Amino acid sequence: MLGWAERAPTPSSRNPSMPRSESTASRPIISMLPLVALLLLPGCGAIGDLFGEEGPTASIRGVEVQDLSLDGLTLRFEVEVRNPYAVGLPVAKLDYSVATGGEPFLTGAATDQGVIPADGSRTLPITARVGFLDLIRSVSSIKPGRTVSYAAEIGVSVDTSVLGRLRLPVKTKGSFPVPTVPSVNLVTLEWRSLSRSEASAVMVLEIGNRNDFSFNLDGLAYDLSLGGSKIITGEVSDVIEVESGRTSEIRIPISFKPSSLGIAAFRILSGSGSSWSMDGKVGLMTHWGRLRMPFQNKGDTTFTQ
Numbered sequence: 001m002l003g004w005a006e007r008a009p010t011p012s013s014r015n016p017s018m019p020r021s022e023s024t025a026s027r028p029i030i031s032m033l034p035l036v037a038l039l040l041l042p043g044c045g046a047i048g049d050l051f052g053e054e055g056p057t058a059s060i061r062g063v064e065v066q067d068l069s070l071d072g073l074t075l076r077f078e079v080e081v082r083n084p085y086a087v088g089l090p091v092a093k094l095d096y097s098v099a100t101g102g103e104p105f106l107t108g109a110a111t112d113q114g115v116i117p118a119d120g121s122r123t124l125p126i127t128a129r130v131g132f133l134d135l136i137r138s139v140s141s142i143k144p145g146r147t148v149s150y151a152a153e154i155g156v157s158v159d160t161s162v163l164g165r166l167r168l169p170v171k172t173k174g175s176f177p178v179p180t181v182p183s184v185n186l187v188t189l190e191w192r193s194l195s196r197s198e199a200s201a202v203m204v205l206e207i208g209n210r211n212d213f214s215f216n217l218d219g220l221a222y223d224l225s226l227g228g229s230k231i232i233t234g235e236v237s238d239v240i241e242v243e244s245g246r247t248s249e250i251r252i253p254i255s256f257k258p259s260s261l262g263i264a265a266f267r268i269l270s271g272s273g274s275s276w277s278m279d280g281k282v283g284l285m286t287h288w289g290r291l292r293m294p295f296q297n298k299g300d301t302t303f304t305q
Contacts, residue, residue, distance in 0.1 A: 054084045056116065058156045058168035061123055065176050065288040072131040073176055073288075080123045081156050081168065083116040090115050092165060093157040096128060100150045105138045106130060116158060126154060132178050144180035145211040149173070177286060181293050182217075182242065183208035186224075186276050186301045187249070196266055200255040207250060207282075209242040216241050217250070218290065219283035224254075226276050227268035232256045239285075273302040 061078040075098070083089045091113035098106040108128055116122050136142050156168045183206075190202040203224070207217055221235040232254050242248045258266045268274045279296035 056081060056083050056085070056089060056158060056166065056168060058082075058154075058170045060154075060170055060172045063172055063174050066127075068177070068179070068286070068289045068291045070132070070179065070181070070291070070293055072129060072133075072135075075128045075130060075152070075174075075176070077126040077128075077152065077154060077172065078123050079126060079154055079156060079170060080121055081116050081158070082121040083118060083158075085160070086118050087161070088115040088118050089158040089160060091124070091156060092159045093155075094124065094126060095155045095157075096126060096152060098128060098130075098150050098152045100139060100148050101141065103139055105135055124156065128152075130176070135178070142178060144178055146178050147175050147213050148178060149175045177211065177213055177288055179284070179286070179291065179293070180210050181295050182210060182215075182282060182284070183247075184220075184222075184278060184282065184295050184297050185299065186278060188301055189226075189303050191303060191305050194258070194269060196259050197257065198255070199258050199269065200253070203252045203254050205250050205252065206247050207240070207242050208247045209244055212244050213286060214241065214243045216285040217248070217282060218285040219292075220250070220252075220280065222278055222280035224276065224278050227265065227274040229261055229265040229268070231261070231265075269303070271303065273300065275299070276301050 058079055058081050061080045063078075064076045066074040066076050077096070081089075081091070093109060093111050094113055095109040096107065097104055106128055110126075113124060114122070132144075135148075136144070142148060151171065151173050153169060153171050156170070157165055158168065159165050185206045185208070187204040187206050190204065192200040192202065194201075205220075209215065217238070217240045219235070219237050223233050224231050234252070234254060236250075236252050238250055238252075240248050240250055258269060275298070277296070277298035279294070281292050281294050283290065283292050
């Protein structure tokens with residue numbers, strides 16, 4: 001895995017294509033000296049034996065979103081570099097730039113990445129960490145719950161002994177989410193039985209999707225309190241689909257012993273409703289992978305028979 005030195009682009013960054021001094025213009029002449037010397041050597045007239053007409057190329061083999069969480073994610077690019085030459089090509093540098101809407105928000109570079117074998121290929125895994133807080137600060141149009149379309153340019157620089165350093169650019173596009181926590185609301189508690197020794201009910205929850213992408217609810221762990229008293233801790237593995245901007249209902253059977261809660265709590269349970277609070281974690285399965293998110297909410301609910 002490559003270790004990147006990531007940096008945010010700044011307006012004052014120098015354009016690498018601009019000449020910096022007179023010595024820059026002389027480099028092409030200097031770089032030709034090894035080629036001239038090679039041409040003058042006996043038996044080396046056929047430079048094509050080493051460096052044919054077809055040059056090295058780079059192409060994207062795959063892109064993956066990894067380590068998705070509320071804090072950020074990792075973009076993993078797999079770049080295949082093909083070397084048609086009869087000698088190996090050392091990889092001198094790898095660089096990347098990622099932008100959305102034409103606005104760069106992430107850049108990085110790495111060095112010393114081995115050698116592309118002669119007349120062969122090698123796939124280079126390139127990772128870039130996207131922190132959502134930094135992303136939202138640098139691109140004002142991005143908010144939690146949005147899907148971000150991005151364009152990435154990756155450069156693979158290889159060293160040749162005769163032609164000098166070659167940069168092989170490759171581009172790709174994709175998308176990733178900036179997820180926000182879904183809402184979890186207790187709609188009602190439907191009693192099946194209620195006594196001081198035993199209580200059973202169906203807890204009706206409403207799951208709201210505040211993202212602009214759909215997900216499957218893939219597990220829910222919760223602590224439920226009614227009227228300030230902790231009633232039950234539980235976990236369900238039900239899978240339900242929740243479309244973007246919509247809500248879906250989930251019904252969870254629960255049972256507990258009111259006698260362990262005290263007289264005051266039992267009186268609340270015997271009424272028509274109460275305040276409630278709930279916290280826990282929800283599992284979401286998205287197009288980009290699975291993530292687990294903490295949640296908490298509170299409100300008022302009704303009890304029905």
